[in-house]
Amino acid sequence: MITRKWVLHMVCLAVCVTAIDVQADDGSTTQQSLTVGLGAQNAPRYSGSDKRHTQMVPIVQAQDGAFFLDSVKGVGYDLQNANGLYIENSLGYGLGRSDKDSSWRDGTDKLKGMGNIDATVNTSVALGWMATQWLTLEGRATLPLSDGQGVQYRTSVTLIALQNDSDTIALQVSGLFGDGRYMNTFYGVNDQQRVQSGYTRYRAAGGFYGVDSNLAWSHQFTPHWGSALSAGYTWLGDHAANSPIVFERNQTTVTAAVTYHF
Numbered sequence: 001m002i003t004r005k006w007v008l009h010m011v012c013l014a015v016c017v018t019a020i021d022v023q024a025d026d027g028s029t030t031q032q033s034l035t036v037g038l039g040a041q042n043a044p045r046y047s048g049s050d051k052r053h054t055q056m057v058p059i060v061q062a063q064d065g066a067f068f069l070d071s072v073k074g075v076g077y078d079l080q081n082a083n084g085l086y087i088e089n090s091l092g093y094g095l096g097r098s099d100k101d102s103s104w105r106d107g108t109d110k111l112k113g114m115g116n117i118d119a120t121v122n123t124s125v126a127l128g129w130m131a132t133q134w135l136t137l138e139g140r141a142t143l144p145l146s147d148g149q150g151v152q153y154r155t156s157v158t159l160i161a162l163q164n165d166s167d168t169i170a171l172q173v174s175g176l177f178g179d180g181r182y183m184n185t186f187y188g189v190n191d192q193q194r195v196q197s198g199y200t201r202y203r204a205a206g207g208f209y210g211v212d213s214n215l216a217w218s219h220q221f222t223p224h225w226g227s228a229l230s231a232g233y234t235w236l237g238d239h240a241a242n243s244p245i246v247f248e249r250n251q252t253t254v255t256a257a258v259t260y261h262f
Contacts, residue, residue, distance in 0.1 A: 039257030048246030084130035113197030150182025180206035
């Protein structure tokens with residue numbers, strides 16, 4: 001599933017790219033930073049929904065050497081070496097999905113009878129390579145720990161199109177994959193759901209299910225105050241789009257945020 005977390009991640013990426021590059025340049029492993037902010041986001045109500053809503057989203061990023069706390073990724077560590085390779089492991093929380101309109105997580109009344117997808121604690125493991133100061137390649141797997149919702153995989157290419165003292169523009173394009181359990185949790189319709197919701201039964205195949213693209217721009221007004229703007233586009237492949245609960249395979253998300261860096 002494409003969640004609002006990943007769109008917000010591009011905003012966070014644009015805000016913190018400068019700090020990451022400084023760490024790579026000077027070889028320091030004791031960098032400390034704290035950024036907080038508040039954003040407004042307009043997005044589909046869930047992956048495949050034709051309904052939208054706008055909500056406020058908090059931004060918190062704290063880093064102490066290799067360890068971080070992030071409102072998007074959770075808590076974890078990021079280990080880098082001199083040739084640009086890095087590994088990241090984090091512990092986070094997925095909000096799941098509701099079968100009615102929700103102001104704080106994915107969901108809409110159109111899913112009535114489908115049942116709720118429970119929130120879950122998850123762990124994410126990423127292996128990446130900062131090939132240059134402007135190009136990063138990454139593979140990521142997200143595994144639920146408190147519920148058997150399946151595993152989501154993501155491969156991404158991030159291009160830093162512009163970076164100077166006040167502005168950063170980043171483009172990220174990602175391929176989206178899920179195992180069979182993940183796909184049927186978020187896109188499938190089983191026999192019980194068919195009876196309760198009226199949707200036709202659908203069994204989703206695992207594998208590739210979409211492409212996610214995000215363009216983010218961050219601007220620093222002062223050394224402390226900044227802003228970020230992110231525009232995202234998601235295309236769902238047939239494994240997801242053929243589901244009867246997917247009403248729109250082409251989806252967009254826009255996020256604007258104001259940040260303060262301590």
